[in-house]
Amino acid sequence: NAGVMQNPRHLVRRRGQEARLRCSPMKGHSHVYWYRQLPEEGLKFMVYLQKENIIDESGMPKERFSAEFPKEGPSILRIQQVVRGDSAAYFCASSRDPSTGELFFGEGSRLTVL
């Protein structure tokens, strides 16, 4: 029973390049959440998606960041024209039913911008 799978685990980009982070939720889970974690800080909510729909993107920066969760395939968090401040760990979580509360997290994708 595979858990939440994220890839790549580590990604290095130069300023101005694009970063694409992928997340495959647990089997049977249709709700996906993306969080960002800076060193020595807590998890900051970015976006909540349900298959093909963005439910809540209140934590997404207005520019350069986008997320999708297509009908088929993984959820993608896309960061265009990366800057050094984008360096962080990006965690994906999934749930079967938000009313039950519990989130299952992946191991994260660590983005380093040179």
Added chain:
Amino acid sequence: SQKIEQNSEALNIQEGKTATLTCNYTNYSPAYLQWYRQDPGRGPVFLLLIRENEKEKRKERLKVTFDTTLKQSLFHITASQPADSATYLCALSNTGKLIFGQGTTLQVKP
């Protein structure tokens, strides 16, 4: 604005003692509160969930209390072990998305 506060200072205790971590929140009326454990370089792992109409929840050596009047949750680990050393995150929700505190690092010394 909504605020969740956990003690930012690391908690150091001796093996066998009870560890107590605090989570306070303001400007929020959560439907439920959760606690997660996070080890360095890993994703958070769910531990316990307590709903707004529950006062206390237990699971093995873990106990969580939830006081909606004080807007506070306490997380206890009894008979602590060095393997309990990690960062513990408090999280609140009432709309599906979880909002996390910054976490408290626990160090259990043998």
